Amino acid sequence: MMIQTKSRPYPVFLGDGIIDNVGEWLLSVCNNPSKILIITDQTVKDLYGGKLESVLKAFDLDVLTCVVPSGEQSKSFETYYKCLTFALENNLDRESVIIAFGGGVVGDLAGFVAATFMRGIPFIQVPTTLLAHDSAVGGKVAINHPLGKNMIGAFHQPHAIIYDTQFLKTLPLLEIRSGFAEVVKHGFINDRSFVENLMKTIHSLNHVTSEQLQWFIRKGIEVKAEIVAEDERETGKRAFLNFGHTLGHALEAELGYGKISHGDAVACGMLFALWLSEKIFRKDFQYKSIKNWFNEIGFPVKIDETIQTESLLERMKKDKKTVHSQIRFVLLEDIGNPVLKTFDTHTLYSFLNEWRTEGC
Numbered sequence: 001m002m003i004q005t006k007s008r009p010y011p012v013f014l015g016d017g018i019i020d021n022v023g024e025w026l027l028s029v030c031n032n033p034s035k036i037l038i039i040t041d042q043t044v045k046d047l048y049g050g051k052l053e054s055v056l057k058a059f060d061l062d063v064l065t066c067v068v069p070s071g072e073q074s075k076s077f078e079t080y081y082k083c084l085t086f087a088l089e090n091n092l093d094r095e096s097v098i099i100a101f102g103g104g105v106v107g108d109l110a111g112f113v114a115a116t117f118m119r120g121i122p123f124i125q126v127p128t129t130l131l132a133h134d135s136a137v138g139g140k141v142a143i144n145h146p147l148g149k150n151m152i153g154a155f156h157q158p159h160a161i162i163y164d165t166q167f168l169k170t171l172p173l174l175e176i177r178s179g180f181a182e183v184v185k186h187g188f189i190n191d192r193s194f195v196e197n198l199m200k201t202i203h204s205l206n207h208v209t210s211e212q213l214q215w216f217i218r219k220g221i222e223v224k225a226e227i228v229a230e231d232e233r234e235t236g237k238r239a240f241l242n243f244g245h246t247l248g249h250a251l252e253a254e255l256g257y258g259k260i261s262h263g264d265a266v267a268c269g270m271l272f273a274l275w276l277s278e279k280i281f282r283k284d285f286q287y288k289s290i291k292n293w294f295n296e297i298g299f300p301v302k303i304d305e306t307i308q309t310e311s312l313l314e315r316m317k318k319d320k321k322t323v324h325s326q327i328r329f330v331l332l333e334d335i336g337n338p339v340l341k342t343f344d345t346h347t348l349y350s351f352l353n354e355w356r357t358e359g360c
């Protein structure tokens, strides 16, 4: 599979047990690299670090590994600075290549290091989470500022994505479900029959086969890639990727980051967006059966009663995508056909309350 962007096309290698090919594929996209810097987190290093290093060393490549703490905390100035110091101390140069080996956190961090080290050097994404089917594609790389998530970043496309589904065997269920929410999102904004097939075949995330993983990761990447190809710099269509995220982000912030996974919050946001879409466009998307399916998968299907609708509205107003108190929502005219709609806070307040009392 190839990802087309205005900057450059790049390949995606997807398969089960393909880590053995990383050296060969890296050399096919990066000519004669001086050094390889693997940036990874502690968890992934402990599980798979040795394997990746030995695969690369077999190709006589000069390999170094920089390990950062696991989790969102590593998308910080401090960790970013440490990675740059590591790169300088070890004499990386413009001919060096960075490998982002981990989930979305490592992908965003290592990508930003690659984007800025000596004004930009190549990097390869080797994702190890399901959510990374989303984050590894599209070239958005960033770290967080204490005043806002992903506020310091760049657009820097990788030279390749090498996705081995073997890694997902050790990923905790909560993380699988979080990534699966984005797979479902890609379905809702692009392809009705894909959503129907998911609903027919996936009833639990406990026993997903490697064929199923490859099937929906491939689809998720294709949808994201199609949108990114048309809108690399997020001026138009890329906004559709926010389906479920307006309310999802508000929920995450209101509950406190880490109290609910990103995917669970987005799943809840998608349900509200579906309910609202049916109402606004007078359509029948079989909301009830979608909600039952979400429940079966383990997604939260309603918002905890302790959370005030007013507080959620306040959060949505503060969202960086909100302009003049008009809250922007991605709705569906049909499954696979997203549209942008803006609401004033009063209207949205009534809808949200109605959904919480009747729709949920």
Ligand code: NAD
Pocket: 041, 042, 043, 044, 047, 070, 071, 072, 075, 102, 103, 104, 105, 106, 108, 128, 129, 130, 131, 132, 134, 135, 136, 137, 138, 139, 140, 141, 142, 150, 167, 168, 169, 170, 171, 172, 175, 178
């Ligand atoms: P993550 O990278 O923190 O990984 C989740 C947890 O799983 C971590 O503790 C990690 O150590 C562990 N882990 C990773 N691989 C594992 C494996 N194979 N087995 C066992 N444990 C493993 O989080 P994530 O959910 O992958 O990514 C979230 C980040 O992605 C957020 O910071 C978000 O902003 C970013 N993101 C970026 C984009 C983009 O376009 N750049 C898109 C979506 C999300």
Ligand code: ZN
Pocket: 182, 245, 262, 266
């Ligand atoms: Zn998301």
